[in-house]
Amino acid sequence: MHRKKAHFIKKERSSPGLRGRIWIDGSEGTFLGYGRIILLELIREHGSITKAAKSMEISYRHAWELVDSMNRQSPKLLVEATTGGRNGGGARLTEEGEKAVNLFWKFYEDFQDFLKHEEKKLSSLLHKRRVR
Amino acid sequence: MHRKKAHFIKKERSSPGLRGRIWIDGSEGTFLGYGRIILLELIREHGSITKAAKSMEISYRHAWELVDSMNRQSPKLLVEATTGGRNGGGARLTEEGEKAVNLFWKFYEDFQDFLKHEEKKLSSLLHKRRVR
DNA sequence: TTTCGATATTCCCTTAAGTATATTACGTTA
DNA sequence: TAACGTAATATACTTAAGGGAATATCGAAA
Secondary structure, three states: OOOOOHHHHHHOOOOOEEEEEEEEEEOOEEEEOHHHHHHHHHHHHHOOHHHHHHHHOOOHHHHHHHHHHHHHHOOOOOEEEEEOOOOOEEEEEOHHHHHHHHHHHHHHHHHHHHHHHHHOOOOOOOOOOOOO | OOOOOHHHHHHOOOOOEEEEEEEEEEOOEEEEOHHHHHHHHHHHHHOOHHHHHHHHOOOHHHHHHHHHHHHHHOOOOOEEEEEOOOOOEEEEEOHHHHHHHHHHHHHHHHHHHHHHHHHOOOOOOOOOOOOO
16 A cells, blocks of 8 residues: 555645544553554664654654554564664564554544545535635 | 533543544634534533633633634534623524534444444454563 | 623743754674 | 664753633623
8 A cells, every 4th residue: 555655644734524533542542543553664664763753754752752652552562673783773563563554554444434424424514605 | 412521531541442533624624523512512501601611621712712713614603602791791502503513423423333343353452461 | 880791812821742962772794 | 893873762942732811892780
């Protein structure tokens, strides 16, 4: 699935309609959400938290905190990071990480369908601009 | 529907599971969301933005901004406010406001059902605490 | 015409989330 | 053992959302 820079969706300011977000809560609050999943995918793609963060245009600190949060809340690590070595280290997505990504996208697609479907019940309240 | 203090839901921190929010976007961004609907209901109940704000424990300023935002984005006013008079004035929910409330709760209930249903696909990733 | 309570509006403050930056730790390779 | 690039961690800065308080405005009723 081609999703380059798809995480900017959240900033594409709102044409009228039904919108929403879903996420998976864990023991400490948010476990998996849209941005976290994008981050996991970018870590898989780049093999590095640093590069993933840059390509997402978030700070390394923030990216690292997200990864740490996910790892802490998962029975098995989703991201394995190594420090030092050949190119200073790196990070890779584990099998469990792959599972997490796939599971979330499943939920996500179902949810998009749900929104599309429900949105048909709308229309009455929107439309027609009132001048004041 | 008895929903006293139901707006605290957002603060009830997260037992593991699938979670989400929905809202309706208008021309300027968010038009109707959970908190805004609660606010509308409390305005209907109290006949005043001030009292509604207090009972929701948000500032009058914030409440007023929300009401103004909703009114600006709706073809017809959702809240009619009068200033001055016997008791200083007040605010009431219009027919269109009622419609908005009802419509949102319809979406909301469908969404809760959706979440409950989808959550059954979960379980694999959660469970079992890993000590580190 | 004075009083009263709520709306309407402005200004300043606090707080939290995230950014920016710097430093240390690390381990392979040259 | 020096160099390199990344992880890991700490500290200070920035910014936006909302809170709190102050003030003006309004209109019915006493």
